[in-house]
Amino acid sequence: WLIWTGKVWEWDMGGVRIAKLAKKTTRNIYREAADELDDDMRKELVKHARATERQVRLDAMIKSAESEPGIAVSLADLDANHWLLNVGNGTIGLRTGVLKPHDRADMITEILPIDHDAEATSAEWDTFLYRIFNDNSDLIAYIQRALGYSITGDQSEQAFFFCYGSGFNGKSTLLNACRLVVGNYATQVPPTAFMVDKTRRGGPDEAIASLKNKRLVCSTELEDGQRLSVSLVKRMTGGEPLWCEHKFERGYNFQPTHKLWLSGNHEPVITDTT
Incomplete structure (x- = not known):
């Protein structure tokens, strides 16, 4: 899995972060139950949340997400633009020298550990x-x-x-x-x-x-x-x-x-x- 940090797509080594997101989904079901006014519906939501937080259900949730539209990408789609350079405060177009905001659509998995300063x-x-x-x-x-x-x-x-x-x-x-x-x-x-x-x-x-x-x-x-x-x-x-x-x-x-x-x-x- 790849996780968007707001600046770069990072590999989720070991699936730790995607597992946390799955557990967050379960907690959201509990929150939904807490806000539900209908007693019967609230009980059903709690029952669903308890079933969902079982490890086998969490694993199934993650597995199911893999086939969702827009989730799977080809390795060839990653870092495909060889004239972009990702830095701390944006992404530089190396042909133009223009610094633009980070964009998840660029599918960049690398980043420099510094900000760009054109006047430095x-x-x-x-x-x-x-x-x-x-x-x-x-x-x-x-x-x-x-x-x-x-x-x-x-x-x-x-x-x-x-x-x-x-x-x-x-x-x-x-x-x-x-x-x-x-x-x-x-x-x-x-x-x-x-x-x-x-x-x-x-x-x-x-x-x-x-x-x-x-x-x-x-x-x-x-x-x-x-x-x-x-x-x-x-x-x-x-x-x-x-x-x-x-x-x-x-x-x-x-x-x-x-x-x-x-x-x-x-x-x-x-x-x-x-």
Whole structure:
């Protein structure tokens, strides 16, 4: 089940909140009985409420609700607009920059942990960027565009980004800061997920499954000599649907929305440059 919070659709893990709503329905029947003036009708309502609050009846109520018109949705309907970004005080249209009120019809299941402020500035952040990029304003402008592109769900550029350099030069700080700001739209995966692994078999790949609905995907601390799985990276950045599966669950395809950001003190080995 998904529950609308007023800002975002949240997954009801374990069905806890839908169970509370079912119990609330029972309490409403009791309230209706309390307001009923007719004695016979009041007794019938109380009898109905007592029967309804039994666990088997509550479970049946929830099960019955699943088939009600407008309740069931397809996974493809969720987060379908890749140019919307949900924040604390509204939803930003990334093509226009316009902030609009939260709308349940957008079917968004992710949200940033911050409010949007179009006039916000940060001298400390600017100083950090100029320090780690050696006052190269052109490079800074490129990085800012790349990070801006990374918060969209668009994959038309078919690109991934690799931050390379010696230790303690700001790579991880940059990506960690961006990942924290982007909140649930971001995730971090181990670099081995994108490297050639001769021991990997055809079983469920949890790393790929974790990318669904993400925008910014970070992977840090590549080890010396690791060989990039070019075919896998092409699949992850090509814009085509990805197949994934969780252990003990049925697999499915999803439309990728993420941009990969790798970083490390060592360059990965790339044997295919086509």
